[in-house]
Amino acid sequence: MAMTTSEKTASSQTMNNVEAVRATLYEALKNDDRVVILGEDVGARGNVFLITKDFIDEFGPTRVIDTPIAEASIVGIAVGMAMEGLRPIAEIQFADFIYPSFNQIVGEAAKTRYRSNGEYTCPLVIRTPYGGGVRGALSHSVSIEALFYHVPGLKIVAPAFPADVKGLLNAAIDDPDPVLFLEHKKTYRLIKGDVPNGHYTIPIGKANVLKEGSQLSVVSYGLYVHWALEAAQSLEAEGVSVEVIDLRSIRPMDRSAILQSVEKTRKLLVIHEDNKFGGIGAEISAMVAEEALFSLDAPIRRLCAPDVPAMGYAETLEHEFMSSPAKMAATMRDLARF
Amino acid sequence: MKTTSALDRRGLSDDHLRELFRTMLLQRQLDNRGFQLNRQGKVPFALGSEGHEALQAGAALAFERGKDILAPYYRDLGLCLGVGMTPYEIMLSIFARAADHNGGRQFPNHYSSKKLGILSFSSILAAHIPHAVGAAYAIVYRAEKGRAVLCTCGDGTTSEGEWHESVNFASVHRLPIVFLVENNLWAISTPIEKQMAQPEIWKRAAGYGIPGKRFDGFDPVETYACVKEALERARSGGGPTLLEGVCYRFLAHSTDDNDMTYRTKDEVTENRKSDPVPRFEAQLVEAGVLSEEEASAMKRAVLQETNDATDRAEAMPFPSATDLYENIYEGAWQPWQ
Numbered sequence: 137m138a139m140t141t142s143e144k145t146a147s148s149q150t151m152n153n154v155e156a157v158r159a160t161l162y163e164a165l166k167n168d169d170r171v172v173i174l175g176e177d178v179g180a181r182g183n184v185f186l187i188t189k190d191f192i193d194e195f196g197p198t199r200v201i202d203t204p205i206a207e208a209s210i211v212g213i214a215v216g217m218a219m220e221g222l223r224p225i226a227e228i229q230f231a232d233f234i235y236p237s238f239n240q241i242v243g244e245a246a247k248t249r250y251r252s253n254g255e256y257t258c259p260l261v262i263r264t265p266y267g268g269g270v271r272g273a274l275s276h277s278v279s280i281e282a283l284f285y286h287v288p289g290l291k292i293v294a295p296a297f298p299a300d301v302k303g304l305l306n307a308a309i310d311d312p313d314p315v316l317f318l319e320h321k322k323t324y325r326l327i328k329g330d331v332p333n334g335h336y337t338i339p340i341g342k343a344n345v346l347k348e349g350s351q352l353s354v355v356s357y358g359l360y361v362h363w364a365l366e367a368a369q370s371l372e373a374e375g376v377s378v379e380v381i382d383l384r385s386i387r388p389m390d391r392s393a394i395l396q397s398v399e400k401t402r403k404l405l406v407i408h409e410d411n412k413f414g415g416i417g418a419e420i421s422a423m424v425a426e427e428a429l430f431s432l433d434a435p436i437r438r439l440c441a442p443d444v445p446a447m448g449y450a451e452t453l454e455h456e457f458m459s460s461p462a463k464m465a466a467t468m469r470d471l472a473r474f
Numbered sequence: 475m476k477t478t479s480a481l482d483r484r485g486l487s488d489d490h491l492r493e494l495f496r497t498m499l500l501q502r503q504l505d506n507r508g509f510q511l512n513r514q515g516k517v518p519f520a521l522g523s524e525g526h527e528a529l530q531a532g533a534a535l536a537f538e539r540g541k542d543i544l545a546p547y548y549r550d551l552g553l554c555l556g557v558g559m560t561p562y563e564i565m566l567s568i569f570a571r572a573a574d575h576n577g578g579r580q581f582p583n584h585y586s587s588k589k590l591g592i593l594s595f596s597s598i599l600a601a602h603i604p605h606a607v608g609a610a611y612a613i614v615y616r617a618e619k620g621r622a623v624l625c626t627c628g629d630g631t632t633s634e635g636e637w638h639e640s641v642n643f644a645s646v647h648r649l650p651i652v653f654l655v656e657n658n659l660w661a662i663s664t665p666i667e668k669q670m671a672q673p674e675i676w677k678r679a680a681g682y683g684i685p686g687k688r689f690d691g692f693d694p695v696e697t698y699a700c701v702k703e704a705l706e707r708a709r710s711g712g713g714p715t716l717l718e719g720v721c722y723r724f725l726a727h728s729t730d731d732n733d734m735t736y737r738t739k740d741e742v743t744e745n746r747k748s749d750p751v752p753r754f755e756a757q758l759v760e761a762g763v764l765s766e767e768e769a770s771a772m773k774r775a776v777l778q779e780t781n782d783a784t785d786r787a788e789a790m791p792f793p794s795a796t797d798l799y800e801n802i803y804e805g806a807w808q809p810w811q
């Protein structure tokens with residue numbers, strides 16, 4: 137179970153997601169001198185969200201590298217560093233700017249081990265803030281996971297809670313293969329939680345059952361996990377029992393956690409902020425249809441963004457694109473009644 | 475380009491000059507073998523490097539084995555031979571056998587060897603340039619003295635954004651790297667004048683604030699001298715250099731290309747007149763470095779070596795079908811099926 141209490145213990149600290157990223161990066165720089173951070177404005181400015189603030193003073197410009205504005209080479213140079221034994225953590229300032237580096241992520245990083253038959257490897261972390269609901273308009277709100285989750289050789293994580301952020305970021309840094317680390321920017325300061333002190337990891341590829349329930353299974357990740365949890369809790373009063381699964385990792389995906397839950401509740405709702413067509417929900421639905429069709433008592437439902445290019449800047453446009461705890465609750469209620 | 479002129483040995487010993495010539499002969503022989511095997515229906519694909527022999531042998535001689543890192547591209551057969559790859563390894567790649575460095579996964583000519591410091595690269599043009607820069611960064615980061623990266627690519631590849639981004643970053647950080655462009659005037663069917671308005675690639679160096687130089691890529695000794703100077707500058711903290719060796723692609727782009735659809739036989743014949751292999755042979759004989767008998771004996775030995783490597787590699791097994799599932803991630807990983 138995730139830690140959602142704000143209780144402070146001697147062995148843990150309460151922090152938000154941005155602080156969890158910052159604390160983990162700091163410890164990584166401190167504990168492993170192979171670790172370098174590179175990206176736009178990560179040095180003197182300390183990243184646009186101040187995640188790496190003052191790191192450059194303590195660790196120097198050789199380890200905290202302000203790069204030219206050139207995303208393909210930010211990732212590409214990090215790939216070369218990784219091939220030669222460093223542990224680079226590359227930052228793409230906003231996920232919307234990751235497209236120029238698509239080639240390096242998909243064509244190079246994800247295939248380094250495979251194409252050299254294991255002679256070279258690419259232990260690389262690419263961090264990037266993604267997601268909307270922050271009036272970020274077309275080009276500061278995008279979800280990118282579906283563009284990458286098709287790619288074997290790559291791992292993708294999208295934690296929602298500070299304790300998971302730390303555990304999964306540590307796991308990503310320790311991982312011998314490339315990991316795309318997605319940070320939902322609306323959760324950055326919104327979501328607080330207890331984070332254990334010291335080094336620990338949460339295995340990549342393991343989902344987390346946040347709330348047990350008996351009537352339907354909800355699978356989500358990122359910001360929407362929080363809203364789904366809120367919706368599920370509100371339905372308790374109506375006697376609707378919803379199980380909520382936080383995927384945490386998108387690739388590899390915890391298929392058995394999903395199947396186990398669906399076999400118990402016999403109904404599945406996948407919720408994500410990314411648009412529906414070809415999204416993560418499509419794969420989960422196909423997988424459940426293949427493996428557990430006869431366990432289902434209702435058609436699989438997906439609650440996702442509409443199939444439009446992006447959310448707009450105007451409040452009305454953003455609002456229409458984004459879901460809400462109320463919309464989620466309505467869909468859950470509907471499916472429970474089916 | 476010069477056709478024949480007296481040998482200027484730039485301080486190279488007879489042994490070094492003979493080594494240069496031998497690498498050039500071996501490159502051409504192995505190159506031809508790939509095409510023969512393709513015509514015999516034994517391999518589906520071959521890609522030649524005829525015309526690049528002098529450039530690659532010269533550059534390889536400047537490379538320090540066991541120290542420097544090579545980030546090559548697919549036309550670098552001679553460069554890889556020159557830094558220590560064996561004909562047998564080359565033939566394993568051509569035959570896509572299990573014992574090949576990448577286990578028969580990549581196209582031929584995508585040589586890599588961790589042992590020799592040759593980085594693995596894909597077929598995606600210019601994608602390896604930032605990797606070379608990252609490797610150069612790692613050298614500086616670990617304060618490893620006297621090491622540098624030699625990064626090559628074709629003329630057409632310099633049009634890619636990643637090329638620019640990488641040279642720019644390396645220049646900002648004054649990294650120990652030499653960008654060596656093998657300008658053979660063609661990128662498949664696209665001539666240099668359609669690739670860039672200003673066709674002297676080395677001149678771009680000024681825009682990055684680094685030294686640049688153009689040289690005759692048909693001259694192995696001049697190539698050696700230029701690459702050595704640049705590598706030494708890199709190794710001693712002097713930063714990157716952009717080098718442009720001008721050569722010519724004598725063959726079609728690959729076995730899947732017919733160059734007579736876009737360039738004339740006359741153009742090829744004209745350039746053949748300065749073929750670096752016979753030209754260098756004539757220079758060595760004239761300078762008394764090599765007798766004609768020695769040259770013939772060397773050619774026979776290289777042919778024998780190629781035959782042996784071919785037979786040995788051909789007899790090796792293909793990767794097993796289940797190798798498809800290996801080395802996706804570290805450890806045992808069961809891909810979905």
Ligand SMILES: Cc1ncc(C[n+]2csc(CCOP(=O)(O)OP(=O)(O)O)c2C)c(N)n1
Pocket residue numbers: 549597598599600627628629630631632658660661662723727
């Ligand atoms: C990104 C990318 N675009 C296109 C190609 C197809 N392609 C392969 S080789 C080549 C020409 C490259 O020319 P140049 O860089 O001059 O090298 P050369 O083959 O002449 O040695 C092209 C267009 C590719 N492999 N990768």
Ligand SMILES: [Mg+2]
Pocket residue numbers: 628629630656657658659660661662
């Ligand atoms: Mg070319």
